[in-house]
Amino acid sequence: MNDTRKNRLEREALKIIVEAGEKGILQSDLWKKLEATSREGSRTALRLEKRGIVSRDKELFEGRWTYRLIAQKQPITIMAIAECPCFSCEQLDRCGEGGNPDPNRCEILTIWILGDKKKAEVEGLLDETKKQA
Ligand code: SF4
Incomplete structure (x- = not known):
């Protein structure tokens, strides 16, 4: 397989795998989509x-x-960014690096970055920022 074909297959394979999302794609289905041999696909x-x-x-x-x-790694979607707690935080205007609050030390932002499981915790803390505002 020459380098041009190899690079093209890699790019197309990655695009298909990323589009398959978290469930991924079977290797055998990938070759079919790529119109590649099983050896090239492997x-x-x-x-x-x-x-x-x-x-x-x-x-x-x-x-x-x-x-x-x-x-x-999945690409960041607009929806994922739209859910950032900063957009609904009462302290957004005052927040900045080195200030108070500081996004580098923000518990709400940290919890949000760590995952959805802590969503309820984030919502509770956002309610606290409303009381402080
Ligand atoms: S305090 Fe936290 S959640 Fe609020 S704007 Fe700053 S970084 Fe975002």
Whole structure:
């Protein structure tokens, strides 16, 4: 496989894997979409895995072992940014690096970045900022 084809396959494979989202895509389905041979597809997936861009999780599918490819980083969506607690924080006007409050030390922002599981905790703390405003 020449470098041009190799690079094109990597780019297209990554696009398909990212678009598959958190559920990922079976390696065998990827080749079909790429119109590549299973050998080219395996090598492409291995290269992406070695670079830490995708994970390859072994999976039994219809009686055969294959791999599920999942992107290790998903692109940031507008929706994800829109949910940032700063947009509904009463202290946004006063908040700044080195100030008080400081986003580098903000518990609300930290909890939000750490994940959705703590959403209720964030909402409770945002209510507290309303009382302080
Ligand atoms: S206090 Fe926290 S949540 Fe509010 S604007 Fe600053 S960083 Fe964002």
